[in-house]
Amino acid sequence: MDEQTITPSGNTNAKKILLVEDDDTLANVYKTRLHAEGFDLKRVPNGEEALAAALEYKPDMILLDVMMPKVSGFDVLDILRNTPETTNTKIIMLTALSQDSDRKRAEEMGVDDYLVKSQVVIADVVERIKQHLDM
Numbered sequence: 001m002d003e004q005t006i007t008p009s010g011n012t013n014a015k016k017i018l019l020v021e022d023d024d025t026l027a028n029v030y031k032t033r034l035h036a037e038g039f040d041l042k043r044v045p046n047g048e049e050a051l052a053a054a055l056e057y058k059p060d061m062i063l064l065d066v067m068m069p070k071v072s073g074f075d076v077l078d079i080l081r082n083t084p085e086t087t088n089t090k091i092i093m094l095t096a097l098s099q100d101s102d103r104k105r106a107e108e109m110g111v112d113d114y115l116v117k118s119q120v121v122i123a124d125v126v127e128r129i130k131q132h133l134d135m
Contacts, residue, residue: 014040015133018059020050020076021094022068026117030063033122039129047071051079054086061129064111066095066102074105081110090132094125 017039021027027043034041044053048070054062062080066073073093080086092113093106103114113128129135 014038015061015135016040016042016057016059017129018050018053018057018062019043020045020047020062020064020068020073022046022065029122030125033126034129037126045069047073047076050076054080054089055083058085059089060133061090061092063125063129064091064093066093066097066106074109077106077109077111092125092128092132094120 017034019027019030019034019041021030021043022045024045027045031041031043042053042057042059044050046069050062050064051071053059064073064076073095077091077093080089080091090112091110092115093111094115094117095102096117097103098116098118106114112132115125115128
């Protein structure tokens with residue numbers, strides 16, 4: 001699936017979210033809900049495209065899956081935190097990995113939040129996004 005950008009009609013001040021998710025079904029659920037919440041959304045399916053999109057799209061927040069083709073979410077997080085243009089971008093990891101060691105690794109690498117997909121519903125994710133973006 002190609003990357004897609006969805007902008008709420010008429011809302012030029014919408015916060016920009018970059019969704020990095022390889023599961024099309026899950027990505028569509030998030031795109032629909034986040035668009036309904038008034039966010040400007042761009043989705044990419046892998047870590048490699050995420051790195052390019054982060055620089056080009058300049059999102060306010062990145063929702064980052066961990067297990068993806070090409071470049072893992074941990075590698076993307078590491079690169080983004082060590083790139084001057086993205087070092088302060090808010091990043092929430094949204095992952096199936098529920099091990100404390102994975103959470104600890106992400107926190108040590110500078111993630112803003114770490115959510116386990118099986119432990120949250122989309123409303124929780126939207127709430128966390130808004131908290132981190134001071135909305």
